[in-house]
Amino acid sequence: MGVLRGFGIIIVSILLFLAILLAGIFATISLSLSYENVQPRVYNISYEIIDTQIGVKVIEDQLMPYTGVYCQTNTEIVQSFGNYTLAIPCSVAQAGYDSILNYSVNYIISDFYYKDYDCTFTECFKQSEIPLFLVSNYARQMWKSLFFKVLIASLILCCVLFLISEKKSNSPILIGSLIIVNSLIVLTLEKIGTIIAKAILSPISLALSEENINPILSQLVGIFFSESSRIFLWMFIVGLVLIVMGIVFKITGLGFKIGKKIEELKAKDVSENKVSESDVRKIIKEEISKKNLPKQKQQRKKK
Numbered sequence: 001m002g003v004l005r006g007f008g009i010i011i012v013s014i015l016l017f018l019a020i021l022l023a024g025i026f027a028t029i030s031l032s033l034s035y036e037n038v039q040p041r042v043y044n045i046s047y048e049i050i051d052t053q054i055g056v057k058v059i060e061d062q063l064m065p066y067t068g069v070y071c072q073t074n075t076e077i078v079q080s081f082g083n084y085t086l087a088i089p090c091s092v093a094q095a096g097y098d099s100i101l102n103y104s105v106n107y108i109i110s111d112f113y114y115k116d117y118d119c120t121f122t123e124c125f126k127q128s129e130i131p132l133f134l135v136s137n138y139a140r141q142m143w144k145s146l147f148f149k150v151l152i153a154s155l156i157l158c159c160v161l162f163l164i165s166e167k168k169s170n171s172p173i174l175i176g177s178l179i180i181v182n183s184l185i186v187l188t189l190e191k192i193g194t195i196i197a198k199a200i201l202s203p204i205s206l207a208l209s210e211e212n213i214n215p216i217l218s219q220l221v222g223i224f225f226s227e228s229s230r231i232f233l234w235m236f237i238v239g240l241v242l243i244v245m246g247i248v249f250k251i252t253g254l255g256f257k258i259g260k261k262i263e264e265l266k267a268k269d270v271s272e273n274k275v276s277e278s279d280v281r282k283i284i285k286e287e288i289s290k291k292n293l294p295k296q297k298q299q300r301k302k303k
Helices: 002-032 035-070 097-114 121-127 137-164 170-187 189-200 210-224 228-252 254-302
Strands: 076-081 084-089
Touching (some): 002 170, 084 097, 137 170, 170 189, 189 210
């Protein structure tokens, strides 16, 4: 029994470690992909791409020379920027190059962030040369959903670990230690994410000059893991609290009392089940004897 218990604790601990790690990653990405975090970071990247690849060609050569005459009879100018067609107010267009570029970048960011992506996560990759959906509200909701699913799984595993542990005070110490170790991994997610970003976001690097690739990729990784420090702090505090609780349980003997109470309840349930089985047997015997009683009386009368 002790060997099985120990093996069970090891398996549950490994599963719990992985579940906590995934919960930390999903929570970090979900919080990081809020519009307040995405907008300023994507703005710098988008501004540079549009400014170097589209800006001078479209804004200065095609748009600005005609704003004065066109805006005398119209309130806005319709202009294409790559795959986007924007209706730029004349007040913005007449304010100059920086005003037009700033308006265009903010419009594009808001559009792809709140866009309704009618595709699965893998399908969106195939449909887009540049996977902007990765930093959209669509992606944020997906990571948020995954976080809650893994969180529920983690809580279930914590309960299982507590029940199968012989010394109940060891459970919060073990769980707290697993959370703290994972919090340190979460803190280094930005460095780990840089390697992944170079593979996933390579199409974006093609639109930039060679000397700007590394800074841009660094900014992109920062979008996904900008809240890693906050998640690290939350996880570290929770883990520390659980460890302190486990130590208090050991000192006060509360963990032993809880374990003893659980064992008493289990023993009580077993004894009640045994009594109920014996009662059932007695009832069956009584019923059989009742059915046989009339037959015995009839046989006596015949005699």
